[in-house]
Amino acid sequence: MATPLEFNIDVALYGLLVLGLFGFLWLYYDRRDRAFYDTERRKITFHCIRCDHLYTEKVGTEIAPCPKCAHPNTRLKF
Numbered sequence: 791m792a793t794p795l796e797f798n799i800d801v802a803l804y805g806l807l808v809l810g811l812f813g814f815l816w817l818y819y820d821r822r823d824r825a826f827y828d829t830e831r832r833k834i835t836f837h838c839i840r841c842d843h844l845y846t847e848k849v850g851t852e853i854a855p856c857p858k859c860a861h862p863n864t865r866l867k868f
């Protein structure tokens with residue numbers, strides 16, 4: 791049988807472990823989300839004037855063909 795002291799240490803260690811795990815997961819997803827939004831921000835939106843399709847290309851692309859109908863579109867100006 792565990793004495794109350796050992797029980798408390800076990801609970802404290804378990805709590806720290808869970809906290810550490812959540813902290814790690816939070817950091818991991820936070821960094822992953824930031825990387826995801828960074829790549830999203832580096833993309834620009836194109837709108838196909840022929841078939842009304844919206845698509846994105848990486849920044850620096852001035853003319854991109856539509857993935858649906860291959861019509862070359864110039865970038866949207868905001």
Ligand SMILES: [Zn+2]
Pocket residue numbers: 838839840841842843856857858859860861
């Ligand atoms: Zn199109």
